[in-house]
């Protein structure tokens with residue numbers, strides 16, 4: 001087992017163990033905090049597929065995170081009011097159905113956004129993805145039917161068959177399982193033919209084209225898949241907070257997801273997990289001391305970018321093994 | 324005489340005022356090694372780029388296997404069977420030599436939209452890729468990242484990748500550059516055998532290699548082909564001697 005695998009396993013156990021202990025000690029707040037780590041990590045796993053494997057610095061992934069959230073919020077609101085969604089389509093409070101809808105919507109919106117953005121690269125790609133996300137953000141703000149600037153509150157958490165989702169620990173376990181499933185999928189896809197082509201597209205798109213694989217198509221599929229995972233996380237996030245608002249769609253959110261990945265280790269399987277842990281712990285511990293906790297996070301980020309490109313995982317487990 | 328595999332007609336490409344390709348026509352026939360020689364800056368690489376599709380020509384036509392490929396992008400041309408090497412090696416630097424070749428094997432086998440089977444344990448990829456590395460004497464370095472290969476090894480790797488595509492034509496841009504006399508000699512005899520797999524358009528500065536290998540030679544100067552012929556014809560052409568060979572042979 002490589003050192004990185006060991007570190008990954010320890011992180012996974014820590015992330016599972018801590019809330020179990022907290023729940024045992026009757027501290028549900030920490031379970032919710034851990035759920036926040038898990039859901040942010042899941043969102044960042046999605047971005048990591050585009051950014052880490054594919055080298056696509058999307059500054060608009062909040063769009064997909066927020067879309068997933070709004071899908072959950074809108075479906076739940078309609079179901080709560082006993083109205084159909086539209087054109088007679090019934091709303092639902094079933095989490096699995098909501099997830100499917102969130103993933104589908106994120107993917108469908110990501111395809112045209114990706115198809116346009118991926119015509120560009122570098123700074124232009126960053127700016128175009130940002131612009132699309134901002135368009136969706138302003139759309140949400142100016143749509144009073146779903147809360148506009150105030151967002152949408154959900155009176156109860158959506159339902160999962162056989163689980164009491166209102167309690168923190170069961171809901172944590174659902175999210176944790178989702179994260180592990182996404183990490184497994186990420187791992188498998190990265191080692192597949194598609195994953196090879198995607199990594200080659202990041203390393204050298206011309207080389208990929210020269211063997212007959214069009215980088216655009218590979219990147220587009222990766223971008224959409226990446227958006228789908230982040231959209232899934234958005235739906236879980238809405239249910240975690242029982243609230244969805246435009247802030248989920250804002251560029252701050254996009255930036256946070258990038259920060260998580262860089263903190264944890266770009267392109268590394270558990271990079272998003274490590275990053276989300278640091279981020280939430282900082283937010284909680286330092287945030288309790290000073291409102292300017294992001295300043296200190298910024299210092300750490302600076303240190304990592306300057307001295308430890310591999311992020312926390314790079315520090316803990318050394319250089320990545322070459323394949 | 325058989326149909327040309329590759330047929331270029333009146334190709335033109337300018338960079339601002341500079342005519343890098345100025346009405347070039349040439350043919351590559353089955354079984355041939357067609358060498359393209361000319362001084363630095365003559366437009367040889369620019370021509371290769373236009374054929375491979377990494378640069379768009381301003382005008383003119385490029386036919387490959389009887390089909391006009393001018394409108395196709397680089398990947399589509401590669402899928403039709405055009406395999407190229409780069410004057411400055413262009414590899415997936417983080418991947419091992421083997422994985423670089425596996426990428427070509429995967430491309431040749433068809434879809435890259437396969438998401439589950441792991442490539443490193445996929446013998447349909449590893450075995451053909453290893454066989455190509457063996458052919459270019461690079462098997463011992465199969466697991467070394469491309470970034471850590473020596474200059475000469477990277478050139479060999481580029482050729483292994485081209486071979487793995489089982490192409491219908493090779494486009495090689497100065498494959499011997501910086502290889503040293505020993506490496507050049509070995510590569511020369513290797514390329515000699517390749518003409519039976521697919522014809523080759525070979526840009527090369529090493530005149531010993533060119534004279535040993537070429538069935539036909541075209542001489543490019545300032546974007547124009549000033550002469551095309553057999554080795555003997557080119558060697559004795561007074562214009563060529565004046566314009567180019569004067570300093571080389």
Ligand SMILES: Nc1ncnc2c1ncn2[C@@H]1O[C@H](COP(=O)(O)OP(=O)(O)O)[C@@H](O)[C@H]1O
Pocket residue numbers: 338341343361362363364365366367368369370
């Ligand atoms: N992308 C480019 N933009 C502007 N000029 C270029 C470009 N590529 C090549 N050139 C110019 O075109 C001419 C031909 O270059 P090149 O095809 O590389 O020559 P060769 O391979 O024969 O040495 C040179 O004068 C070179 O400076």
Ligand SMILES: [Mg+2]
Pocket residue numbers: 367368369410
């Ligand atoms: Mg050149």
